Amino acid sequence: MTQLSKLTALTVSATLAASVAFADDTLTYAGSGGGLAQVMKGVFDDPFAAETGVTVNALATSDRASALKAMQVAGKVAWDVAELNPIEYATASLSGWLEPLDWAAIDPDGVLPQDAKLADAGIAATFSTIMAVRTDQLPEGKQMTSWADFWDVETFPGGRALQNQPIDNLEFALIADGVAPADVYTVLATEEGQDRAFAKLDEIKPYITAWWTAGAQPVQMLSDGEVAYTSAWNGRITKLAEEGVPVEINWNGGGIKASYVAIVKGSEKADLGQKYISYMMTSPERSAQFASMVPYPAMVKGLYDHIPEEKGVMMPTHPNNIDGQFVTDAVFWGKNLSELKERWEDWIFE
Amino acid sequence: MRKRLTLIPGIVLIAVMFLIPVGIVFQQGLFDPVFSLDHFERFATRGAYMRIFWNTLQVSAVVALVCLLIGYPIAYFIVRQPPSRRPFLMFLVLVPMWMSILARTYAWMVVLGKEGIINQSLLAVGLIDAPIKMLFTTGAVYVGMVQIMLPILIVTCFSSMTEIDQSLLRAARIMGASPRKAFREVFLPLSAEGAITGTLIVFILSIGFFIVPALIGGRKDVLMANVISNQVSQTNWGFAAALAIVLLVATLAILTVVRTASAKLVHHNEEAH
Numbered sequence: 358m359t360q361l362s363k364l365t366a367l368t369v370s371a372t373l374a375a376s377v378a379f380a381d382d383t384l385t386y387a388g389s390g391g392g393l394a395q396v397m398k399g400v401f402d403d404p405f406a407a408e409t410g411v412t413v414n415a416l417a418t419s420d421r422a423s424a425l426k427a428m429q430v431a432g433k434v435a436w437d438v439a440e441l442n443p444i445e446y447a448t449a450s451l452s453g454w455l456e457p458l459d460w461a462a463i464d465p466d467g468v469l470p471q472d473a474k475l476a477d478a479g480i481a482a483t484f485s486t487i488m489a490v491r492t493d494q495l496p497e498g499k500q501m502t503s504w505a506d507f508w509d510v511e512t513f514p515g516g517r518a519l520q521n522q523p524i525d526n527l528e529f530a531l532i533a534d535g536v537a538p539a540d541v542y543t544v545l546a547t548e549e550g551q552d553r554a555f556a557k558l559d560e561i562k563p564y565i566t567a568w569w570t571a572g573a574q575p576v577q578m579l580s581d582g583e584v585a586y587t588s589a590w591n592g593r594i595t596k597l598a599e600e601g602v603p604v605e606i607n608w609n610g611g612g613i614k615a616s617y618v619a620i621v622k623g624s625e626k627a628d629l630g631q632k633y634i635s636y637m638m639t640s641p642e643r644s645a646q647f648a649s650m651v652p653y654p655a656m657v658k659g660l661y662d663h664i665p666e667e668k669g670v671m672m673p674t675h676p677n678n679i680d681g682q683f684v685t686d687a688v689f690w691g692k693n694l695s696e697l698k699e700r701w702e703d704w705i706f707e
Numbered sequence: 708m709r710k711r712l713t714l715i716p717g718i719v720l721i722a723v724m725f726l727i728p729v730g731i732v733f734q735q736g737l738f739d740p741v742f743s744l745d746h747f748e749r750f751a752t753r754g755a756y757m758r759i760f761w762n763t764l765q766v767s768a769v770v771a772l773v774c775l776l777i778g779y780p781i782a783y784f785i786v787r788q789p790p791s792r793r794p795f796l797m798f799l800v801l802v803p804m805w806m807s808i809l810a811r812t813y814a815w816m817v818v819l820g821k822e823g824i825i826n827q828s829l830l831a832v833g834l835i836d837a838p839i840k841m842l843f844t845t846g847a848v849y850v851g852m853v854q855i856m857l858p859i860l861i862v863t864c865f866s867s868m869t870e871i872d873q874s875l876l877r878a879a880r881i882m883g884a885s886p887r888k889a890f891r892e893v894f895l896p897l898s899a900e901g902a903i904t905g906t907l908i909v910f911i912l913s914i915g916f917f918i919v920p921a922l923i924g925g926r927k928d929v930l931m932a933n934v935i936s937n938q939v940s941q942t943n944w945g946f947a948a949a950l951a952i953v954l955l956v957a958t959l960a961i962l963t964v965v966r967t968a969s970a971k972l973v974h975h976n977e978e979a980h
Contacts, residue, residue: 420939420940422940422941422942423939423940423942423944426942426944444941448941448942452942516821521926565926566840566843567842567843567925568926570921570922571921571922574922577813577816578816581816581817581820581821581822581823582820582821582822583816583820583821583822583842694941695941695943698937698941699753699755702755702759702929702934703753703754703755705926705927705929706754706755706758706759706926706927706929
């Protein structure tokens with residue numbers, strides 16, 4: 358065989374192998390699209406494809422719980438790996454729409470804390486519903502540092518906003534009423550605890566200018582001066598502050614939420630999916646790169662060693678911020694949302 | 708016979724794209740998994756849902772009537788212009804429809820807000836001392852929805868008005884009718900059907916609205932579509948389907964009543980002449 362024909366044969370077989378790999382090895386990832394998908398493509402998907410030959414086909418999806426239900430009902434699974442918010446995760450997990458994960462294979466070196474490794478999902482990123490404060494509207498020499506302050510309309514006059522849903526607000530109300538963040542769900546599990554939360558919300562209700570329904574609204578209202586204090590998602594407030602609006606995040610009493618990744622029950626590529634989840638979750642360097650672009654940090658150990666301090670302090674799981682917060686209990690809400698949502702609708706109308 | 712054959716593709720399309728999905732919605736609302744009216748009982752007995760239902764009908768009716776009051780005169784004005792000027796005026800009416808509803812709704816926040824254009828101007832000229840609360844009120848919902856629906860009503864009215872023979876108005880004037888009388892006796896009856904159709908279209912579209920109330924309404928401005936979308940995302944499909952059925956049946960009932968009444972009215976007018 359001449360040198361040339363050898364080369365040709367090699368090229369041909371390589372091309373063949375590549376095309377076979379391409380045809381077989383794509384992974385469908387149901388994410389949320391937009392800027393987040395752009396960041397994930399650069400940090401995870403492209404290097405993952407270069408290392409393993411597996412292309413990640415990232416879809417922009419919303420309302421994933423009902424999509425998962427539709428797939429299970431129809432018996433036709435279109436996604437391999439899905440990104441889920443707490444309620445979507447709780448619904449999917451309680452309904453059995455997710456594959457169990459083998460953490461010994463995903464995290465052989467044990468770089469993830471136990472909290473991040475659930476039986477049927479991993480926690481890929483975190484964000485927090487925090488209190489955002491327009492610092493220029495605070496009374497002279499005063500600081501708003503807790504939900505009790507948010508409820509204190511005498512000391513802190515000014516417009517306020519909260520999200521139009523029971524999740525977070527019932528927790529905030531109990532914390533404002535003196536419940537320790539760690540005990541919130543023990544109290545909320547009882548009838549009296551729920552009554553107590555709604556009674557506390559009665560106090561603040563007349564002072565709420567708007568009940569927001571989309572994450573962009575509190576940002577808009579803060580920058581327009583429509584309200585001075587509001588609950589909001591931390592990443593959006595960081596952005597707003599960078600744009601020069603005098604806003605600050607008060608982490609105390611914030612509700613940390615996870616973004617879960619899971620493999621859809623019935624996916625034929627569960628093994629590949631586990632590889633991708635492992636690639637995404639177990640490298641502190643990659644996670645740091647991700648978190649430096651969007652302020653939603655992962656839980657991998659050593660993450661903050663790779664993030665500049667001034668960026669790190671803007672993140673919910675930074676040691677400075679984490680102590681006063683509680684972690685939103687996805688399973689509690691998965692079980693109780695329907696009922697509490699009805700009560701919420703009644704209450705909001707009164 | 709051949710005429711009927713050409714209808715088949717259309718019928719198949721409607722069956723596949725419309726009748727079957729609606730059938731599935733009915734099945735989901737009524738069978739869970741065996742026949743039961745539990746979802747409807749939940750709708751009727753929990754205070755919140757009935758209130759939201761009436762609220763939806765009321766908001767939609769107000770929006771439809773306000774659109775009629777504003778849109779009909781605009782359509783009349785355009786139709787009375789020389790034909791060469793009409794396309795430009797219609798273009799102006801249609802331009803807002805090409806903009807995203809979401810963007811337009813956010814724009815209302817800038818206009819109606821505490822530090823918005825209206826409040827700033829009123830404060831600047833000294834008409835008010837403190838900003839008026841306009842954003843996050845039911846009024847804001849009406850303003851936002853009317854602005855979105857108005858072009859639809861104008862277009863419907865306009866197209867029915869262009870079919871009216873303008874020389875009839877001239878004839879009425881020659882016969883000695885005052886301009887007001889010519890309008891009332893000739894133009895109004897002939898354009899009534901288009902106006903009623905337009906109002907009904909706006910009403911029906913409003914019933915399914917949810918972006919505007921969710922973004923610029925107050926806490927009580929929740930419409931049925933908001934509740935349905937919530938229930939779908941919580942995977943309570945049976946209940947969401949039941950709510951959709953209630954809305955569909957109510958809409959059809961209202962449609963039938965208004966159509967019958969207006970047919971009588973138009974018919975009566977024709978007989979009187």
